[in-house]
Amino acid sequence: MTEKSSSALLDEVKSSPQQTYSAKAYSAQNQTARLAPGSIRRREPRPQDIQIDILYCGVCHSDLHQVRNEWESAMPTVYPCVPGHEIVGRVVKAGSAVKKFKEGDIAAVGCMVDSCGVCPSCREGSEQFCDNMATFTYNSEDKQIGGVTYGGYSQSIVVTEAFALKVPKQLDLAATAPLLCAGITTYSPLRHWNVKKGQKVGIGGLGGLGHMGLKFAHAFGANVVLFTTSPNKTQDAMRLGADEVVISKNEAEMQKHLASFDFILDTVSAEHNLNPYIDLLKRDATLTLVGAPPTPAPVQAFNLLFKRRQLAGSIIGGIRETQEMLNFCAEHNITADIELIKIQQVNEAFERLLKSDVKYRFVIDMASLK
Numbered sequence: 059m060t061e062k063s064s065s066a067l068l069d070e071v072k073s074s075p076q077q078t079y080s081a082k083a084y085s086a087q088n089q090t091a092r093l094a095p096g097s098i099r100r101r102e103p104r105p106q107d108i109q110i111d112i113l114y115c116g117v118c119h120s121d122l123h124q125v126r127n128e129w130e131s132a133m134p135t136v137y138p139c140v141p142g143h144e145i146v147g148r149v150v151k152a153g154s155a156v157k158k159f160k161e162g163d164i165a166a167v168g169c170m171v172d173s174c175g176v177c178p179s180c181r182e183g184s185e186q187f188c189d190n191m192a193t194f195t196y197n198s199e200d201k202q203i204g205g206v207t208y209g210g211y212s213q214s215i216v217v218t219e220a221f222a223l224k225v226p227k228q229l230d231l232a233a234t235a236p237l238l239c240a241g242i243t244t245y246s247p248l249r250h251w252n253v254k255k256g257q258k259v260g261i262g263g264l265g266g267l268g269h270m271g272l273k274f275a276h277a278f279g280a281n282v283v284l285f286t287t288s289p290n291k292t293q294d295a296m297r298l299g300a301d302e303v304v305i306s307k308n309e310a311e312m313q314k315h316l317a318s319f320d321f322i323l324d325t326v327s328a329e330h331n332l333n334p335y336i337d338l339l340k341r342d343a344t345l346t347l348v349g350a351p352p353t354p355a356p357v358q359a360f361n362l363l364f365k366r367r368q369l370a371g372s373i374i375g376g377i378r379e380t381q382e383m384l385n386f387c388a389e390h391n392i393t394a395d396i397e398l399i400k401i402q403q404v405n406e407a408f409e410r411l412l413k414s415d416v417k418y419r420f421v422i423d424m425a426s427l428k
């Protein structure tokens with residue numbers, strides 16, 4: 059073996075996906091357990107990877123659904139489960155083939171860390187619809203080191219640079235973390251259904267997703283109505299971009315808006331009746347679900363048939379669109395409204411999410427994990 063090839067081999071071994079290191083993380087051991095500190099294995103960066111020291115991670119209601127195995131039929135949870143897919147951090151290692159980042163740069167990671175890259179959806183930049191199933195940031199098969207992927211409630215993460223985002227300089231880092239899921243999940247459908255000036259647009263639920271939905275729909279020029287079960291959120295809703303607030307449990311208030319909406323985005327995390335919302339759509343208009351309650355919702359066919367209304371769903375957004383959203387946020391001075399917490403408070407934060415008591419996204423200061 060020549061000297062050159064042996065050093066090439068050494069490089070290969072050094073960057074082998076089998077090489078791992080230990081990182082601190084908060085995980086749940088089963089569906090009733092509290093999240094607790096421990097450690098996980100991460101792969102050493104390959105040539106195309108960056109290693110990120112996590113500074114901030116948002117707390118999404120999906121983290122709670124997944125940790126508690128509430129989506130058992132669709133996406134059963136593998137334990138231990140380390141949630142977290144709203145990640146902002148600092149690059150501490152960049153592989154030899156990395157182009158977009160260097161050590162010391164800020165990088166962000168959302169809900170996906172990889173996809174097949176060759177199917178039609180991946181080719182068009184809609185990796186979230188990958189025919190071979192994108193690798194999600196947590197609870198997906200880890201094709202590099204086996205087991206499942208672990209999310210952002212941890213010290214660091216390693217990701218191929220293709221799935222890492224650039225954070226525009228003017229954005230506050232902690233308040234940017236929620237954009238990586240709550241932001242793109244609302245931006246993408248509002249763009250896809252072409253929400254624009256002059257339209258009447260509804261946002262259902264004022265939590266992490268809902269408050270980003272208000273900000274984007276307002277920024278796109280729509281006349282925005284918030285549907286909420288929490289009358290005490292009215293003032294905040296107006297500040298966040300709503301032109302009007304409707305208490306969704308008040309039938310008379312709902313009736314006033316019959317057949318008047320161009321588009322409604324439903325971000326509600328728990329079981330609720332969709333039919334009153336369908337009734338509010340104009341002819342040919344769409345109710346899009348992004349909220350993912352664990353239980354199926356009955357739909358009255360006649361509410362759709364008359365007026366040819368549409369019921370749709372949407373999941374996060376592609377990498378290209380996520381970068382577009384971050385850039386849009388920088389241009390329009392948009393970030394999330396956050397409550398910064400220590401990781402030791404994360405179980406309490408989960409309980410508060412269940413009471414619709416968050417203003418409007420918890421973000422973990424990962425310095426508290428050290």
Ligand code: NAP
Nearest residue numbers: 119120263264265266267286287288327328349350373374
């Ligand atoms: P969140 O911060 O907990 O907000 C959910 C909001 O839903 C609450 O603040 C509350 O708003 C409303 N709500 C809760 N219980 C309700 C009930 N029983 N009836 C009516 N409204 C109720 O949650 P999030 O992080 O925004 O996530 C929302 C949902 O979206 C979750 O199911 C999550 O898994 C899903 N999600 C989907 C995607 C996707 O790609 N499609 C991405 C991320 C999250 P009010 O107080 O205003 O009523």
Ligand code: ZN
Nearest residue numbers: 118120239240
């Ligand atoms: Zn999320």
